[in-house]
Amino acid sequence: MARGRRYKRKSHRFRNFIIFLLIVALIAGGIWFLSGNFRKAQDVLGQKMYPIKYSEYVDKAAEKYNLDKALIYAVIRTESKFDPNCESNVGAVGLMQMMPESFRWVQKLRGTSLDDSELSKPSVNISYGSYLLKYFLKHYKDERCAVAAYNAGFVVSDWLKDSRYSSDGKTLKKIPYPETESYVKKVEHAKDMYNKLYFS
DSSP: OHHHHHHHHHHHHHHHHHHHHHHHHHHHHHHHHHHHHHHHHHHHHHHHHSOOOSHHHHHHHHHHHTOOHHHHHHHHHHHHTTOTTOBOTTOOBTTTTBOHHHHHHHHHHHTOOOOGGGGGSHHHHHHHHHHHHHHHHHHHSOHHHHHHHHHHOTHHHHHHHOTTTOSSSSSOSOOSOHHHHHHHHHHHHHHHHHHHHHOO
């Protein structure tokens, strides 16, 4: 009799152990399934918020000027959210929101002669906007300074000379224009997102 009870107890323990393993496997499988779908949903949402558009022109500009594609996309998204008809209240035009006078200045550097109306074309806007971005990168040799200059212009040179804003004359520890500071943060965040979603 005692032996039979012992056998039943062992049998119950074994069955409970199997049930426990099945429950653990189901929970682990559910977590794996949900986390995989959650990641996919995150990627889909991220790609809608940070789309890849006008890639033909971005790829060409990135190769021609040796620029990071993620940076070009980040500037376009921050400037116009990919609206080629975007025009600011100060007259900046197109995807990369170039000012007509900046367009004319860049044309002198490149030795070209286009009408201001050409600036609204995505191919022209991305090419000249990327050229200007590359110009600032070569001039300042620092991406944060270059992005700040794309927004605020050569006033960045004055900030670099001011110990309140730069400790080494090469990088900015603080940006005195709130609009430019916000702009730089948005571009940096967008660049990180583009790298995570498409280029990592």
